[in-house]
Amino acid sequence: MRIVVLAGGIGGARFLRGLRRAAPDAEITVVGNTGDDIHLFGLKVCPDLDTVMYTLGGGIDEEQGWGRADESFTVKEELAAYGVGPEWFGLGDRDFATHIVRTQMLAAGYPLSAVTEALCARWQPGVRLLPMSDDRVETHVAIEVDGERRAVHFQEYWVKLRASVDAKAVVPVGAEAAKPAPGVLEAIAEADLILFPPSNPVVSVGTILAVPGIREAVAAAAAPVVGLSPIVGDAPVRGMADKVLAAVGVESTAAAVARHYGSELLDGWLVDTVDAGAVADVEAAGIACRAVPLMMTDVDATAAMARAALELAEEVRG
Amino acid sequence: MRIVVLAGGIGGARFLRGLRRAAPDAEITVVGNTGDDIHLFGLKVCPDLDTVMYTLGGGIDEEQGWGRADESFTVKEELAAYGVGPEWFGLGDRDFATHIVRTQMLAAGYPLSAVTEALCARWQPGVRLLPMSDDRVETHVAIEVDGERRAVHFQEYWVKLRASVDAKAVVPVGAEAAKPAPGVLEAIAEADLILFPPSNPVVSVGTILAVPGIREAVAAAAAPVVGLSPIVGDAPVRGMADKVLAAVGVESTAAAVARHYGSELLDGWLVDTVDAGAVADVEAAGIACRAVPLMMTDVDATAAMARAALELAEEVRG
Known part of the structure; x- marks a missing residue:
């Protein structure tokens, strides 16, 4: 089974770990958000791609959900001693190496997709990780x-x-001028299942869909598209998604996010059991909906969520 | 008193520490060799400038003579884990920060001289440190x-x-097309004394003199030019200077190095007491010569060497 997942950072990465356990034989392609990318200290930092890579590759700081485990901050302290910031972005020494390699390869002319593949040769995330685009967004x-x-x-x-x-x-x-990275549209077209993990619908999944061609490819895909709500009980499970949802005029509810994606994109939607009351509302919008536990407390719980998504996909496939 | 010193790395830096003690009120301009500069991991590394800056700024690893004290190597280990080398060049985490700041400033359009000044704002080396050129050599x-x-x-x-x-x-x-960095020729012309520390005569002082205009300015300077032999008892005090001296057809003796510079450049030359036999030989070449202890075993010993150079300068000044 070929599964495509449009993923942001922490939520996407944790979901993927559950999905890998739920579908160990699946060929998983992750289309990663690069709208969060930032140049710091002259280096290209790709927080979402790295969070997916480190999480699936066993290098993540489990507690904070981003950055490397067993991290030190010598470089950052030295940069601060030179008066060079920003100090508010927590780049550790191990993490710096990733950005140094990436920046060097980009400067040598490799596209971000090739760089990401090279970095993943070390981390072996068990999925094919593609940036949404090689162009800067x-x-x-x-x-x-x-x-x-x-x-x-x-x-x-x-x-x-x-x-x-x-x-x-x-x-x-920059999204309007960006092209999907090589392999992205092909993966979507050839997928047996497309998943929206409980990532931020605006600044993660929304940014990926903003790259011309990707939204259209997902809408046109033969495969069922199933999403998992990042909102549980009217609040984001993590992060501050409500702030950016408000900016696009969407309420912070599981049903409102489903309607925001709409039935043009979504075939199925999972809400948390505390939001069971929203199921009818979502189905009225033409999207099959089930209520299951959606808290990614550990890999087992996350794998159960992924299994529920796979089951809903089978149902909507009919 | 205005003193100009043409300096390489470890030998130059250690000599400068002694000079600063011997002449605490002097205004010292250091023209640093940049021919050793290298791009590693996409970063611009200037080993000789940094050795001078760290040594005079109190950040040097005293034992090895280069790199930062209290250093760690996390970034380098991580780069190696990505299969990215070279592993033979010892860049520590603290040191990396210097190269990151430098590379970022160069990419922003600042010349190396301005970058060096900015880095020295932190280290306060007590001298004005100029790269020999802003151009790549x-x-x-x-x-x-x-x-x-x-x-x-x-x-x-x-x-x-x-x-x-x-x-x-x-x-x-690249030397033939390089221009002296801003301030270099002016400092040489206005100097009261020009010193060649016991740095490598080929790859340190020789490279600086290879930048068109610098050799001519030193030869034409009103100030006396006094050098200290990096060869003691027919062997380099440190490093492998004999190897590169052989490449330019110069014997590894204190007298041969003096003749290599020649009386067009040198007014005075200090040899070690073990090489007292060379004094007549050097003087026969038209260069005033004295034999004094030339081992930089500590700052006191080095300050004594600097004092001997200042005294010889007074003598030749007449």
């Missing part, structure tokens, strides 16, 4: 500071400001 | 492997091969 968030509107990089909004101010708009800058 | 060493001649980067010859094969030629690639 950078998610910016419009905020208001002292009555004046200004745009900040998504990482500045998310990590530095901790989403403490309202997002007025979310713009994947 | 790279010392290559011609060697013979299996009867075939090939050129390797100086660092590969020195660090990887440990100068274990004969150097057939030493070529400062």
Whole structure:
């Protein structure tokens, strides 16, 4: 079975670990969000790709969900001693090596997809990890500071400001001119199943869908498309998804997110058991819906979620 | 008093520490060799400039004479885990930060001289440190492997091969088109004293003199020019200077090195007391010569050497 997963960072990576256990023989292609990518210290940092790679490759800091386990911060401290920041972005020494290799390969002319493949040769994530695009896309968030509107990089909004101010708009800058990375459209067209993990519907899955051709390919795919709600009991399971949902006019409810994707994209949708009341609402929008536990407390619980998604896919396949 | 020192790495840096103690009120400008510079992992590494900066700024690894004290090697180990080398060049985590800042500033358009000034704002070396040139000069060493001649980067010859094969030629690639960095020629012209520390006469001082205009400025300078022999008792005090001296047809003796520089450049030359027999020989070449202890065993001993150089300068000044 060929499965394509459109994945953001932590939520996507953890879901994938469950999926790999639930479907050990599946050929999984992950289309990773690169709208969170940022240049720091002259280096190209791809937080979502790395979170997937480290999580599936056994190198992740389990507790925080991003960055490397057993990490030290000597380089960052030295950069700060030179007065060079930003200090709000936590790049550890092990992590720096990844960005140094990536930046060197990009400078040598390799596209991001080839670089990602080279990095994965070390990590052996057990999935094929593709960036959504080899072209630069950078998610910016419009905020208001002292009555004046200004745009900040998504990482500045998310990590530095901790989403403490309202997002007025979310713009994947460069997306309209970006092309899907080699293999992305083919993987979607040839998939037996397409999954939206409980990643952020705006700045993760939404950014991937903003690359021209990807949304259309998912809508046109022969395979069923099943998503898992990142909202449980009217609140994001993790992160501050409600802030960016509000920016695109979507309520922070499991049903509202399903309607946001819509039946053009989704064939099936899983909500948490606490949101069982939303099932009828989602089905009324033409999307098959089931209520199952959606908390990724450990790999077993996550594998059960993945199995529920596989079952719902079989149902909608009919 | 304004003193200009043409300096290589370890020998130059240690001498400068003694000079600073011997002449605490002097305004010292260091013209640093950049022919050893190398691009590693996409980063610009300037070993000689950094050795001077770290040594005078109190950050040097005292024992090995280069690199940072209290160093760790996490980044390098991680790079090796990605299969990315070279592994023979010892870049530590603290050191990496310097190269990251430098590379980022160079990419932003700053010349190396401005970058060096910015780095020195942290280290406060107590001297004005100028690269010999803002243009790229790279010392290559011609060697013979299996009867075939090939050129390797100086660092590969020195660090990887440990100068274990004969150097057939030493070529400062790019030197002929390089311009002295801003301030270099002015400092030489306005100096009250010019010193050649016991640095490598071929790949350190020689490379600096190979930048068009610098040799001419030193020869034309009003100030006395005094050098200290890096050869003591027919052997280099440290490093493998004999290998590269042989490549330019110069014997590894204190007198031969003085004659190599010649009386066009040198007004005075210090040899070690074990080489007192060479004094007459050097003076016959038109260069005032004294024999004093030239082992930089500690800062006191080095300051005494610097004082001897200052005294010889006064003598030749007449």
